[in-house]
Amino acid sequence: MKQPSLYKLRGAVRIKVTGGDIETLINMITEQRLSVWDLRAQDGRQAEMSILLPHFFRLRPIVKGTGCRVKITHRSGFPFFAARLLRRKFFVLGMVFFMAALFALSSMVWNVDVKGNVRIPTDEVLAAAKKEGIYPFQWSFRMGSQDKLSRQLALALPDVTWVGVTKEGTSVTIQVVESAQPKREPLLSPRHLISKSDAVVTRIYAEQGRPVVQKDMRVKKGQVLISGILGDEENTKTIVAKGEVRGMVWREYDIQVPLLQKHQTMTGESKERFYVVLGDWAIQLWGYGNTPFKSYDTETYHKPLTWRSFNLPMGWMTEKDMETSFHQEEQTVTWAKTKGLEGARNDILAKNGKGTKILSEKILHEKKENGKVYMKVLFEVEESIAEELPLVHSQGE
Template sequence: MKPSVLSRLRGSVTIVVRGEHLERLINELAKEGIEIWNVRALPERKMEMNVQLNDYFSLRPLLKRTGCRMSVKRRAGMPFIMLRLWRRKIFIVGFALFIAIIFALSSLVWDIEVQGNEKIPTEDVLMAAREEGIYPFQWIFRMQKQDKLSAELTRKLPGTSWVGVSRSGTRITIQVVEATRPKEQSLHSPSHLISSSDAIITNIYAERGQPEVKKHERVRKGQVLIAGIQGNSYVVAKGEIKGIVWHEYNIEVPLVRKQNVYTGEKKVRGYLYFGKTAVQITGYGSVQFAQFQTLSELDPLTWRSWKLPIGWMSEKLLETTEIQLKLSAKQAKEDGIERALRDIYAKHGVESKIVSQKILHEKSDNGKVYMKVLFEVEQDIAEELPIVHEQGE
């Protein structure tokens, strides 16, 4: 006979009965209506069987009547499980309290990030958000709907065209889109546009002022290109002038380059973190690496789409070593010229155009390549020069 699910919930006991009259005991159990199952004969006049917990306490008179004895081998069922849990009630209460704390922490606002603001101070945005109930340690369920928060913040923050509010876990992100305002024209003193270096003019366009040079004309540094004079008055000269400029670079490139690479050896440390506090759990011991690089990786607990402010942090210490890379003379030349080009673009703008380049001198000595390179660059050569005139002119 197999027990029902209800019988298992009520509890059962596995007993071992021994005696000379085991068959008589089975008959007595049947007369009394006591259910038994998993009956199995054992050596030395023993028998194993399962009985319900309620019937277990009715066995003693039958055992005494038949001259048998019993011992309990195993207990199973809900009553015994509850008894074991009750003995560990402190652990159960602690675990339930831990779950409750985690749920409470995940229901709070922990961080507020403001993005997109350039002219509006972050403090003003946070103050307006606090008035609408957005602040650290606020209950998330007490906050208004995001579309309503967005409308209220847009109304309270002058100079914004739209303010968006979004939530990712316990973080609130406030995205500010500032209203576009026409640029205020700053007051300038009358000025000329002069050449910033010796050059050959390739293009000149005068929007305001009097052009003083022409295309293909050679000019000197400091020479007036567009005069700040219009009619009988002084103006702020404005225009675009491009010209061919010569840049000479002395380049020095080593033929052996040092570089750090990973060896493959590593040491891993594990931390349990709560917010900004981390407690090391694994990976104790000193680091045996002479050189290493540290990489950290966070694995937060998640609930649905929320990232909780608690989780596991892995810290990998990767051993590095320094190797030497040998360059050919051709590779060293290309590397040196590339560095010079990057310098030109950084100083004179990415709109500059390299017209030509010529190596004037080249040699290899003491493990290095030395070069003198002349670049012809078409670039903007205009710069302002204030007009100083006597009062009353």
């Protein structure tokens, strides 16, 4: 016979039938349309079957009429589970208390975040929000509508164009859009633009001031490129020199690269620790003991509990220590030269800013010694060579 639907909810028992006329018993069960399944008979002397709990009570007169004996071997389903719960009153009360506490905690505001503010201090926004009833440990149902809160905060905060209040789970986010302020140009003192290194000028553009050098001219470190003094000897005026001067300079690098390289890899072995998280507290459940690895990396996974769209202030966390090992590999001289030159190029570009170009490179000296490759390299670089030099009023050019 087929297993009835929802038998777990209605309850079922597994019975063992012995003695009497078992064949007649089975026929009468069929005639009475009792729901039984998983029937197993053995030589007509005994049988096992599963039967719905309500139909089990209808089985008694049939058993008496056939002279069989029935023994219950297993009980399953919701009625038996409910009966066990009722015998454990403290457990039921604890479960009810836990669900009530869970509902209460999910109905509170646990965190208030402020985003988008640059000039307005976060503390000022939080203080205004607290006056409107937005603060940690506030009941969610006591807060006003989000549109009303947004309007009230926009009126309470100066220099804002718009304020948005959104609630997601137990967190409230206050999004601030500050009003645009006119850009204040910094007050600059009169200055020259001078060369910061020996170079050959490749480009000069004077936005403000008087250029005193030309393209292809060789300049020394500290030499004036764009003067901040205008006029003649009798009538002079000092201004803020502005512009761009690029030049070709030479950079000499001493490079050394070890041929024996170390690499870190994962062995596949790991150790885990499992925690229950309650607010800012983490209670470890298993994974005690020291990590048995000499070298390892640790990854942390945090999963908060959610209810619908709410993030509850509880969950679980797993820390996983993954064993690592180091391997050494002997590299070739060609590989070392390539890596050394690449590192020097990256250093030049990082130190000299946007627009820097490496025009050429020349290895002046190269040797292999003590497991390392040594090189002296000369780079020809085009970069910005101008830097500021404040002017003193009594200074002449």
